[in-house]
Amino acid sequence: MAHGVNALNAYDEITNEELYKASYFDRLKEFSELNRDVFDAFISFDQKTMKAGALSVKEKELIAIAVAHVTGCPYCINTHVKNAKKAQVTKEEMAEAIMVATALKAGSALAHGVNALVAYDE
Numbered sequence: 001m002a003h004g005v006n007a008l009n010a011y012d013e014i015t016n017e018e019l020y021k022a023s024y025f026d027r028l029k030e031f032s033e034l035n036r037d038v039f040d041a042f043i044s045f046d047q048k049t050m051k052a053g054a055l056s057v058k059e060k061e062l063i064a065i066a067v068a069h070v071t072g073c074p075y076c077i078n079t080h081v082k083n084a085k086k087a088q089v090t091k092e093e094m095a096e097a098i099m100v101a102t103a104l105k106a107g108s109a110l111a112h113g114v115n116a117l118v119a120y121d122e
Helices: 004-010 021-035 038-051 057-071 074-086 089-113 113-121
Strands: none
Touching: 004 074, 021 038, 021 057, 021 074, 057 074, 057 089, 089 113
16 A cells, blocks of 8 residues: 555656666666567567456556555556556546555455464464
8 A cells, every 4th residue: 555655656747766766667678688589578468468358458557556556566556557547547546446456465464364373383
């Protein structure tokens, strides 16, 4: 949930490099050249995945924002919030998707508490 402010900053196009350095993305071209075939395959997969299908681009971007918050990737948050805004996602829709991700992440931590009890008892 705390990364939600990154989503708001990206939505409002506020540049802030304190939590992560957006400038690191400038080296993506260099990184892509280190394993071109695999990188190109990923980019192709990513682009095909995010095209409209049974789900609209708007719905897919909301899902991507939620997943990015669960995985904790500020670069994904930034990219998918900007894409979502282009797809007409509102701040309210974005915040709701983030809260769904928050609830599921908290729920999984609670559910895995049983694993901690089992490990403790072994």
